[in-house]
Amino acid sequence: MADLDLLQGTLDLILLKALIWGPAHGYAIARWVGDTTGGDLQVDEGALYTALHRIERRGWISAEWGLSENNRKAKYYQLTPVGRRQLRDKTATWNRYARAVARVLQTA
């Protein structure tokens, strides 16, 4: 299967989702994205970090420095209340969108 190009805003949604279980650093998020999509979504990790910082600037996630599992300094991201609301809204929108596209493609 060919790599899927990511639609605008989709990466943001995936990153918000990645943080739903609690704070995580960039590496962990990248790993989670790779594992969950099983390699179907090919995202440069660089683009992933860019998106993380962008949604941090928008106030959807906040960051703090913490210590990683092997005691190294790492930047941990976590959802803000605004981010949580965004995730809820965007998930709903995305599902509607996907259903609509699927319906279109099933006809004919």
Place this chain on the structure above:
Amino acid sequence: MRPRFRRFFRIDRGAADVASAVEDELRFHFDATRDELTSQGWSREDAMREAHRRFGDLEATTRRLEAIDGVRVAQERRVQWWDNTRQDLRYALRGLRLSPGFTLGVMLTLGLGIGANAMMFSIVDPLLFRTPDGLAHPEQVHRAYVQTTYLGRAYASGSFSYQMYQDIATKTHSFDQVTGYWSTKMAIGGTDAVEARVTGVSASFWRQFPVRPEVGRLFSPGEDQLPAGEPVVVLSWPYWQSQFGGRRDILGEHLKIGSVDYTVIGVTPRELMGFERERSIAFVPLTSLAANAFAEGRSHRAYYDGYNMHWLHLALERAPGVSEEAAGVDLQSVVQQAFERRAELEPGADPVAELQPRALLSPVQQEAGPNRTAETRVGIWLAGVALLVLLIACANVGNLLLARALRRRREIALRLALGVTRGRLLAQLLTESVLLATLGGTLALGIASLGGGLLRRTLLPGSEAVGIFTDSRNLLFAGITVVVVGLLCGIAPAAQVLRGNLAGALKGGTREGSYQRSRLRISLLVLQGALSVVLLVGAGLFVSSLRQVRAEPLGYDADHVVFLDAVQRDDFLTADGMDQLQRRLLTRATELPGVVAASRAATVPFYMNWGEDIFVPGVDSVGRLGDFVLQTVTGGYFATMGTRIVEGRGITDDDRAGSARVIVVSQSMARLIWPGQPALGQCVKVRDEQGPCQYVVGIAEDIKRESLRDEPGLLYYVPLEQVPLTITGMLVRTTAPAAVSAEPLRRALQAEMPGTSYLNATPLTEMVAPEMRSWRLGATLFAVFGALALLVASIGLYSVIAFTVAQRRQEMGVRVALGATTRMVVRMVVGDAVRLMALAVGLGLAAAVLASRWVEPLLFHTSPRDPVVLGGVALVLVLVGVAASLAPALRAAHTDPVSALRSD
């Protein structure tokens, strides 16, 4: 598995922090990727390469992340700042609400201080700094003056002859525009005329003020040609509104100005005032105004003939790239040539070598030029005084805030100990003082608006009002003053508090170590006292000057004399006709009830002087001795004016054309011309050296004719019939004060006036009063400001002493317990206060004496070191010291030792 959290930073600060944070984050990412891959059996190099492949362009991503984070940090900092400020404001407001007395006091103090300054700025700014509305290149435009030397003194004059104007316009090459302008009051309208100011300008005026007319057009050089220009008029906006209801279809209508019918060709934009501070109702071509106004035949020559008639003013616009020096040199050479030509044309003129003409280029603001009025000089002084009042107010408020801050020392120390940064605390303290200043500032605008209007009417009657609330320059000034004052008041208490010893403040109660004399507070107090002394000395000097001016003998009784002047418009009487008319008026006037005496007169004090050459046999060129002024009179003159005859007799109705020729001279004139000799019987020839002698029959007391200051008062009186002149004015003495009788007198005599001619009636007091204005103003405002300063300073003194005494409660308790009597305690506390005031008096008097050199020219017969004034002020300050400290001293003396020692 929750990661352990620890805070390293709260907020990233600065670009370097942003960059290192991005670097740290990405390094962790690469390390983690590499570690995982090596644990899966990759070699270190392969693992690193794979990490880079997965990541993509590291360089570009790093830059992008840094940019995003930079924006975010800036945003966060802004939000933080607003949060802090809002919090500080809330905190400050709560603090102020809790002490309404303090808040109100500070608001009033600062309101008065800032208000005084905003008021003075609104007065001084238009005089000295503001440039005329609509002027295209104000920094390149100059008013021209010529300074000449006469009898050893230099005089600068801004009035030019038409010929000199033409010379400058055609022969200089440094100026793009040379505009001549002149304004005068003219009779406006037909039968029921009123006088109003009309300005004549050369057409180049409209190039200096490139305005778009509200209606119609402006006039061109072709309409401003000798001898009489075109009768076209551009109305000024307010006059168009008030008299024509702002109708846009007025073009082509007629307006009678003086004796000429003008055609309306346009209306100026609303703001246009031209180069003058007083509004004109209309602008007309310069030549047309001159031909119109000078048509009365006051001069036997045309207004544009020769160099002798100085009437118009010049505004010169330097060409771009020409320096002021170069333009000045250019102008000087043309002026010099003009003076030389004049000497050739007029044999009687003073020699050029003696006049030493010097051309001056001044800024476009008239009061920034060489002939600054006394009102402006007093205005500048008062602006300085207002600044002093503000400084005193600041010192006082600073002191009050300091006291508050010291009371909050423990609270502040506690907050510092809890980790609040000093920066935040400083911001909080300054927020409070700036808030107070802003509250005071709003009050100040009201004060300035009221006071400014009042002051303008007395200081600059006739000038255009500038609103405090509606004018951006005034508002900006007030705003800047508020911020500066806020910071100034807050900085001292903030510094004192933050410098304080944290641990000491926390440990001690109010008892231990809390009584320290604050050197800063004491200095502020002494400063306030010293500044008050300076102001009170100023007030004393001006009050004394005003008293001296009032007591100064004028040499006549201005209160009961009215000056009546006949103004003709359409049909001009011959010299004979005017003489007949004046005789009729004089006879009619003396018959009126309430009239004591009347006389025709050529010279009116403070209004106009008539000069003629005089010759005295045996004395060479008398004219070089001084400026002699001629008064031609009829019989009732000395009775009318109340001028005393010191020796000999006055002039009577029997001194006629055919009788013995007589002259009366003033005392100074007699002393100057015939020192040590009897003046009676001496010969003076008026006008003509070959003419007959007028023999001195009397000596009159000196009068003030041009200035209330010492002037030579060189004046001589001759009977009108013996030295005929065409004069249009007469003086009338009434039993009622002149201010009351002027109007009925005018109405009674107007019936005699032929055609459209009319009479102007002016009480003599109105001519003299403006001369006293600067002293009256100085006395009033210095006194007001001085009283204000003293009030503020005494409140300050009281609060500091009360505070200190309260702090020393334990000590007082101990003293009382050990047997100190009320007397002893009171003497100690009051003594402290008096010592402080004595120090302030010393400093203030020293400053006043140092400043005396600059005040002296503004005073009248008063030494700037007047011992009565200086001593009186010193006494007042010491009394204030006693009064302010008495109540706290008594409270201290009645301290209950038991409760004082137990407390805290």
